[in-house]
Amino acid sequence: MDDVEAVVLVGGKGTRLRPLTLSAPKxxxxxxxxxxxAHLLSRIRAAGVRRVVLGTSYLASTFEEHFGDGESLxxxxxxxxxxxxxxxxxxxxxxxxxxxxENVMVFNGDVLCGTDLGAVVNTHRHTDADVTLxxxxxxxxxxxxxxxxxxxxxxxxxxxxxxxxxxxxxxxxCYVFKRSILEEIPRGRVVSVxxxxxxGLLERGARVSGHVxxxxxxxxxxxxxxxxxxxxxxxxxxxxxxxxxxxxESIVLEGADVAKDAFVFGGTAVGRDVxxxxxxxxxxxxxxxxxxIAAGAIVESSxxxxxxxxxxxxxxxxxxxxxxxxxxxxxxxxxxxxxxxDVQLPPHGIRFSADV
Ligand code: GTP
Numbered sequence: 090m091d092d093v094e095a096v097v098l099v100g101g102k103g104t105r106l107r108p109l110t111l112s113a114p115k116x117x118x119x120x121x122x123x124x125x126x127a128h129l130l131s132r133i134r135a136a137g138v139r140r141v142v143l144g145t146s147y148l149a150s151t152f153e154e155h156f157g158d159g160e161s162l163x164x165x166x167x168x169x170x171x172x173x174x175x176x177x178x179x180x181x182x183x184x185x186x187x188x189x190x191e192n193v194m195v196f197n198g199d200v201l202c203g204t205d206l207g208a209v210v211n212t213h214r215h216t217d218a219d220v221t222l223x224x225x226x227x228x229x230x231x232x233x234x235x236x237x238x239x240x241x242x243x244x245x246x247x248x249x250x251x252x253x254x255x256x257x258x259x260x261x262x263c264y265v266f267k268r269s270i271l272e273e274i275p276r277g278r279v280v281s282v283x284x285x286x287x288x289g290l291l292e293r294g295a296r297v298s299g300h301v302x303x304x305x306x307x308x309x310x311x312x313x314x315x316x317x318x319x320x321x322x323x324x325x326x327x328x329x330x331x332x333x334x335x336x337x338e339s340i341v342l343e344g345a346d347v348a349k350d351a352f353v354f355g356g357t358a359v360g361r362d363v364x365x366x367x368x369x370x371x372x373x374x375x376x377x378x379x380x381x382i383a384a385g386a387i388v389e390s391s392x393x394x395x396x397x398x399x400x401x402x403x404x405x406x407x408x409x410x411x412x413x414x415x416x417x418x419x420x421x422x423x424x425x426x427x428x429x430x431d432v433q434l435p436p437h438g439i440r441f442s443a444d445v
Contacts, residue, residue, distance in 0.1 A: 090137035093210060094190040098180045099126065099198035100146030100171055105311050108411040108429050109392060114148045116198040119377055121322035121358050122333040122340045124155060125309060126198060128322060131331035134163050136206035138194065142187050144180040146171040178280030185272050193271055197262030201318045203305035203328045213265040216242060218298035220270055220290060223263040225306040233259035234283050238299040247287050258301055312409045316390050320356025320373040
């Protein structure tokens with residue numbers, strides 16, 4: 090697919106992942122040991138695409154600081170900044186002048202997916218589509234954009250988050266556009282492809298195709314999805330060529346110090362210079378650089394931010410602990426709680442809901 094360019098939208102503020110996204114944009118959060126975007130870029134490269142344009146906005150400079158010109162990934166990366174976020178459609182329109190290929194793949198920068206990207210492009214070509222959407226079948230489509238198709242694979246409608254979806258096919262956040270169609274998206278204002286561009290194309294009778302499959306798929310937009318997606322990458326359930334180590338129960342980066350009798354498993358990612366003390370148990374979690382899990386602490390399905398400390402005997406489950414925050418000894422933190430950066434919780438507290 091040397092003749093196809095890619096656009097990755099990475100300009101969103103990632104509000105659902107706060108406080109993690111206060112210091113890094115969502116696609117740059119360490120996921121299975123590397124920025125999430127590295128996994129997506131590795132799949133794009135593996136599919137044979139070479140030129141990738143990143144549509145940035147929120148904390149824009151962090152992308153180029155990390156990935157540079159893309160050479161180390163075998164890619165040519167171009168960065169195009171939106172001064173104010175223009176939405177998914179506005180973001181695509183904003184990079185249009187940097188594209189030259191006849192067909193362009195467009196990706197939401199926060200989707201972890203195992204689909205065969207070449208097959209999506211083949212569907213686009215075989216059906217001579219103006220736009221082709223990757224659609225994935227999910228068990229519960231209610232929380233997503235539901236996209237019914239006819240027997241010829243023609244998209245019939247876009248139904249945003251409906252209680253009574255007519256199909257289990259949802260918009261997977263990966264599209265192939267004819268460049269001529271992409272160039273028609275209005276520039277310089279906020280546009281949503283899902284709510285404006287795609288419905289508009291259907292209305293005027295454009296050929297919009299759906300490429301449906303059952304590939305691994307996860308939108309990494311919420312803490313729960315981020316944690317489970319990271320664990321799936323570590324365990325090799327979700328494919329990536331960018332893992333910084335072999336797949337297994339855990340990935341442990343350089344400089345980390347994990348006590349011999351600590352139990353680190355379930356797809357846990359252990360960042361640089363992390364310390365896991367004696368008898369601690371860490372399951373299916375993300376420990377960012379410099380985090381400390383003291384002796385006997387238990388951490389399950391949680392994100393522990395950079396430099397944060399979980400003191401001895403504390404129990405953290407389904408939680409987000411902000412950078413440098415401290416969870417005091419024997420505290421219990423459960424039920425989707427988020428602890429803001431630098432907050433210090435005294436020992437023996439029990440918290441189940443409200444954020445701190
Ligand atoms: P939330 O605030 O938690 O909804 O996250 P988000 O801002 O990332 O929004 P959403 O998950 O809907 O975005 C899907 C993808 O599109 C992500 O990869 C975003 O980075 C990207 N995106 C969203 N809005 C914009 C935008 O205005 N401009 C650009 N370039 N990308 C965007």
